[in-house]
Amino acid sequence: MRxxxxxGREFIEFLKLIDAAYPAxxxxxxxxxxxxxxxxxxxxxxxxxxxxxxxxxTFTPKDGSWLNLIEGFFSKSARSVxxxxxxxxxxxxxxxxxxxxxxxxxxxxxxxxxxxxAEFA
Numbered sequence: 001m002r003x004x005x006x007x008g009r010e011f012i013e014f015l016k017l018i019d020a021a022y023p024a025x026x027x028x029x030x031x032x033x034x035x036x037x038x039x040x041x042x043x044x045x046x047x048x049x050x051x052x053x054x055x056x057x058t059f060t061p062k063d064g065s066w067l068n069l070i071e072g073f074f075s076k077s078a079r080s081v082x083x084x085x086x087x088x089x090x091x092x093x094x095x096x097x098x099x100x101x102x103x104x105x106x107x108x109x110x111x112x113x114x115x116x117x118a119e120f121a
Contacts, residue, residue, distance in 0.1 A: 006035065006037055007042075008036075008040030009042060011038060011040075011043055012046045015055065019055075025051075026054075028055050029058065030055065030056070030057050032058070032059055033059070034059060034062050069111065077100055077101075080100070081097065081100030082097070
């Protein structure tokens with residue numbers, strides 16, 4: 001599901017797809033960044049109509065983009081695939097991004113994220 005916009009209503013449509021994919025009574029736990037669509041009035045109103053405990057959101061810290069692997073991927077892509085390019089259309093931009101993803105997928109690197117409290121004590 002790819003949307004052109006990222007407002008509350010598009011997020012709700014995404015939640016509806018997830019809701020339909022899991023049996024009733026199953027708790028659906030999502031880790032989200034601080035995008036406004038995740039906490040909009042429209043999103044909260046829709047969540048209020050859902051059974052208690054159906055959706056549980058955990059938000060990454062506002063200053064914790066490093067916790068979000070996709071943010072790291074976007075940052076790396078911006079520095080490598082998209083650096084110094086000029087495009088004439090959204091279509092060309094999409095084609096270049098997809099070519100970059102294809103290149104990355106040719107030689108995948110498995111990321112194992114770990115956190116050891118002792119290192120930060």
